[in-house]
Amino acid sequence: MAAGIRTYTMQERAQHLDFDIRRENARDPLAAPHRHAYFQIQINLAGDTQQHIGATVRPFRPGMLSFVLPYRMHCVPHPPGSLYYILSFGQRFLRSDLDVDPLDLEDVPLARAPELAPFLAQESMDFELDGADRAEMLQLCEQMYADNAQRGFYTLETLRARLLLLIGLVCRKYAGQIEQAAGAGTSHHGRREAMARVIRHIREHLAERLTLDSAAAAACLSPNYLAHLIKKETGRTFVDLVTERRIEQSRELLMQTSLRVSDIARQVGFADEAYFSRRFRQVCGASPVAFRAAARQAVEPPVLSKRITHASLSLSPEDR
DNA sequence: CCGCACTTTGATAAATTGAA
DNA sequence: TTCAATTTATCAAAGTGCGG
Numbered sequence: 001m002a003a004g005i006r007t008y009t010m011q012e013r014a015q016h017l018d019f020d021i022r023r024e025n026a027r028d029p030l031a032a033p034h035r036h037a038y039f040q041i042q043i044n045l046a047g048d049t050q051q052h053i054g055a056t057v058r059p060f061r062p063g064m065l066s067f068v069l070p071y072r073m074h075c076v077p078h079p080p081g082s083l084y085y086i087l088s089f090g091q092r093f094l095r096s097d098l099d100v101d102p103l104d105l106e107d108v109p110l111a112r113a114p115e116l117a118p119f120l121a122q123e124s125m126d127f128e129l130d131g132a133d134r135a136e137m138l139q140l141c142e143q144m145y146a147d148n149a150q151r152g153f154y155t156l157e158t159l160r161a162r163l164l165l166l167i168g169l170v171c172r173k174y175a176g177q178i179e180q181a182a183g184a185g186t187s188h189h190g191r192r193e194a195m196a197r198v199i200r201h202i203r204e205h206l207a208e209r210l211t212l213d214s215a216a217a218a219a220c221l222s223p224n225y226l227a228h229l230i231k232k233e234t235g236r237t238f239v240d241l242v243t244e245r246r247i248e249q250s251r252e253l254l255m256q257t258s259l260r261v262s263d264i265a266r267q268v269g270f271a272d273e274a275y276f277s278r279r280f281r282q283v284c285g286a287s288p289v290a291f292r293a294a295a296r297q298a299v300e301p302p303v304l305s306k307r308i309t310h311a312s313l314s315l316s317p318e319d320r
Numbered sequence: 321c322c323g324c325a326c327t328t329t330g331a332t333a334a335a336t337t338g339a340a
Numbered sequence: 341t342t343c344a345a346t347t348t349a350t351c352a353a354a355g356t357g358c359g360g
Contacts, residue, residue: 070341212336224341227337239336239348261326272350277327279348287327 019089019159021144024082033075038090039119040068041166043141047082051075058126063134065127065170067119073220085141093160110179118170121181127170140166194219194229202242206249207269212238246270247283254292261288 033052042051044064051060052075053068060066060076068074070091078084091098098113110117118127129137140162147155147162171178201218202210215238216223230238246268253264265276280288 222341223336231337237337237347243348270349273325274327274329274351275349278329281327289326 018093018156019087019148019163021085021087021141021148023086023145024078024084030075031077033073036068036070036088038070038088039094040089041085041087042066042068042076043085043087043137045083045085045138047079047084049077049079049082053123056123061128063128063130065118065129065137067122067127067170069119069122073222085145087141087144087163089163093156094163114171115164115167117178118167118174121174121178124181125174125177127174129169129173133169133173137166137169140169194221194226198226198230199241202245206242206245207267209271210242210269242269243279243283247280250276250280250288251284251291251295254288255295264288 042060042065044060044062044066046062048062049060050057051066053066053072066074066076094115095113098108108116108120110120144159144162147158197219198215201215205214212223212227216226219226221229227238230236230241236244250264250268253259253267254261257264259267261277262273265273268276270276270279277287280286280291284291286294
């Protein structure tokens with residue numbers, strides 16, 4: 001699923017590599033969920049629709065703005081007759097000094113790059129301008145549209161200035177909520193949720209074939225992003241996570257049951273018992289059977305010595 | 321000696337990671 | 341994101357140890 005989702009670059013979708021603004025008449029909007037490597041602001045002027053961001057769907061009414069971070073899966077279908085602006089721009093255009101991996105944008109503190117605020121808060125809130133604010137937004141868009149159509153050596157600066165004004169409009173109106181969202185660590189919230197979905201997916205499919213792709217699809221993330229996310233959140237890799245759970249579960253089974261090793265291997269998701277043995281030894285330092293023996297040894301009263309063994313042989317099985 | 325359950329090993333294909 | 345380098349998974353084959 002996630003595998004079939006396209007990621008676009010400015011090159012493919014825009015006239016310029018730094019900044020672009022277009023309207024409903026420019027080209028067919030993408031109707032399927034997708035991502036791109038650049039920032040985007042969608043502004044709805046007319047026509048009720050919905051915005052799909054990550055795993056959520058929210059109404060997108062006229063006067064509303066949608067701030068899309070790079071590589072964020074999203075989709076805003078535009079029914080016929082709707083009017084809108086779409087602004088696209090790269091990270092360098094927005095903040096040439098912000099030297100952060102696009103995937104790490106969520107970690108940037110509000111104070112360091114305030115212009116990112118609406119993008120970060122978008123997950124948890126909607127932005128809508130009306131009255132004078134809306135008029136100003138429209139004017140800014142028109143100006144940017146005109147500037148962009150006829151560029152001069154000064155154009156980029158002008159465009160950036162107006163873009164920042166636009167972002168400023170939203171920030172001013174929603175300052176409280178944005179700060180609250182940032183303070184509450186909302187940017188981490190979506191991430192935690194995603195992690196939770198991944199963990200749940202791993203738990204539920206432990207016995208089956210688990211791949212980064214399937215987990216990513218379950219969490220509505222791209223495989224690459226998920227790999228980064230897991231690394232950042234847990235310090236380990238996806239495979240580590242999966243293997244760890246599998247081995248842990250197999251230890252339980254080894255101790256609690258007398259199932260054959262090959263069956264246990266299959267139950268916890270190893271298709272190949274040979275490979276299971278290999279990994280088990282790597283993690284636990286002993287082969288599965290040796291581990292089981294040692295565990296039994298530790299739990300049961302320390303009966304050994306030839307004589308006692310001998311005696312127990314002659315006793316009934318219930319000798320305890 | 322045989323067969324069974326388990327382990328080890330090697331070759332190879334596939335998936336993941338980390339750098340850019 | 342993309343891609344090369346690294347890890348991991350799978351398959352096949354063979355070795356080990358043990359009870360019968």
